[in-house]
Amino acid sequence: PNSKAGDGKPRLLLMGQRRSGKSSISSVVFHKLPPSETLYLETTTRIKKESMHSFMDFQVWDFPGHLDYFDPAFDVDNIFEEIGALIWVIDAQDEYLEAIMRLNTTILNLQHSYPNINVEVFVHKVDGLSEDYKGDTFRDIIQRVQDELSDHGYENAPVSFYQTSIYDHSIFEAFSKVIQKLIPQLPTLEALLNSLCSTCHIEKAYLFDIMSKIYIATDTSPTDIGSYEICSDYIDVVIDVSEIYGWPRGEQNGDDGSPAETGNNDAESLITMERKGNNYLYLREINKYVNPRECPRECKWCQRPDRYLALICLMGDDSPAEKKAVIDYNVGVFQAALKQVFPRAERDAVEAQTA
Ligand code: GDP
Numbered sequence: 001p002n003s004k005a006g007d008g009k010p011r012l013l014l015m016g017q018r019r020s021g022k023s024s025i026s027s028v029v030f031h032k033l034p035p036s037e038t039l040y041l042e043t044t045t046r047i048k049k050e051s052m053h054s055f056m057d058f059q060v061w062d063f064p065g066h067l068d069y070f071d072p073a074f075d076v077d078n079i080f081e082e083i084g085a086l087i088w089v090i091d092a093q094d095e096y097l098e099a100i101m102r103l104n105t106t107i108l109n110l111q112h113s114y115p116n117i118n119v120e121v122f123v124h125k126v127d128g129l130s131e132d133y134k135g136d137t138f139r140d141i142i143q144r145v146q147d148e149l150s151d152h153g154y155e156n157a158p159v160s161f162y163q164t165s166i167y168d169h170s171i172f173e174a175f176s177k178v179i180q181k182l183i184p185q186l187p188t189l190e191a192l193l194n195s196l197c198s199t200c201h202i203e204k205a206y207l208f209d210i211m212s213k214i215y216i217a218t219d220t221s222p223t224d225i226g227s228y229e230i231c232s233d234y235i236d237v238v239i240d241v242s243e244i245y246g247w248p249r250g251e252q253n254g255d256d257g258s259p260a261e262t263g264n265n266d267a268e269s270l271i272t273m274e275r276k277g278n279n280y281l282y283l284r285e286i287n288k289y290v291n292p293r294e295c296p297r298e299c300k301w302c303q304r305p306d307r308y309l310a311l312i313c314l315m316g317d318d319s320p321a322e323k324k325a326v327i328d329y330n331v332g333v334f335q336a337a338l339k340q341v342f343p344r345a346e347r348d349a350v351e352a353q354t355a
Helices: 022-031 035-040 076-080 097-113 131-151 170-180 186-200 225-245 320-341 343-354
Strands: 012-016 048-052 058-062 085-091 118-124 159-164 204-209 214-218 271-276 279-288 308-315
Touching: 012 022, 022 035, 022 170, 085 097, 085 170, 097 118, 097 131, 118 131, 118 170, 131 159, 159 170, 170 214, 170 225, 186 204, 186 214, 186 308, 186 320, 204 225, 225 271, 225 279, 225 308, 271 320, 279 320, 308 320
Parallel strands: 012 058, 012 085, 085 118, 118 159
Antiparallel strands: 048 058, 204 214, 204 308, 271 279, 279 308
8 A cells, every 4th residue: 555645644636627526526525515516616726735634634636627737837746746546537428538648648657756656537427327328438438548558558557447426425435445545554454343243243344434434444245335325324314413412522613603622521432223124233433533624615514523433333133232232342342453553543532532
């Protein structure tokens, strides 16, 4: 994994042509903008740096599509030196040949100086396409990128492709996969989650960033989008409930909308277990972070105090009541192990408690 950055923060860069959907993606994923409201967003016309405050930090640099970033006047080193992944957004509903050409030029340029950057191609807005057409378009784009790169002598380029849309969970899944590649501790996290699953007969366990609904790790049993969706919907429920009942701590300061002090240090961490159809869902807050950075859009979401990493487990319905104590105990063990893996997370938690 190449989460290289001077400040230790994996950095993502979002690029693509104008109107491909970059602003929409970062607004929906990081600012909880309802997808339909992206219709009214201003298109990206300048470089925007946004950092996401989480147990890990990353930045979304929203580039305008028309910018010539290989112009010598432009500080390429400054931009590419520290990024872990370049996300290239292609509008699948539009003509994409020029987008592919620019992508390939970028990859070939980067190849020499920055061979470790993961290139992640989001074949975006696939919601508008029929199943057949969607598959064909996806394959066509992959083929064209690979052919052209190998024509230039670049075989097996480290480029991954995802089909995405802001109208369903696919954009969150894709981000999750992109970010996981940037977490050097991923194998350890997966091993911890595997062991938790087998000890407690859990079918699927995810470590979620509640704020963005990106999961930073899951156990290594096969993932299907269905279990992601169940967990992600559950987060919405928990968030809504905590909004209505003011749980778990700290509230908006009301009228002026300024954020409350982070963290009531006496508040217990959230643990819930609920039946959902034939499944039981278990959610437990793992750590909270310090009060978020300033949000340039001043969105309400970013000012919420309850930002944390949560473990969400999906399991069958055999004797959950007895199970809960066992799970609580083992999750406690997991949480302690996690703190060893991420000393930074622990620091954040401490800061949050003393804030
Ligand atoms: P940018 O110039 O790359 O930042 O593009 P914008 O984020 O401004 O998006 C351009 C248009 O694409 C907007 O009208 C969005 O509503 C629309 N859009 C973005 N993502 C999607 C998507 O996943 N599906 C569909 N159907 N439209 C999208």
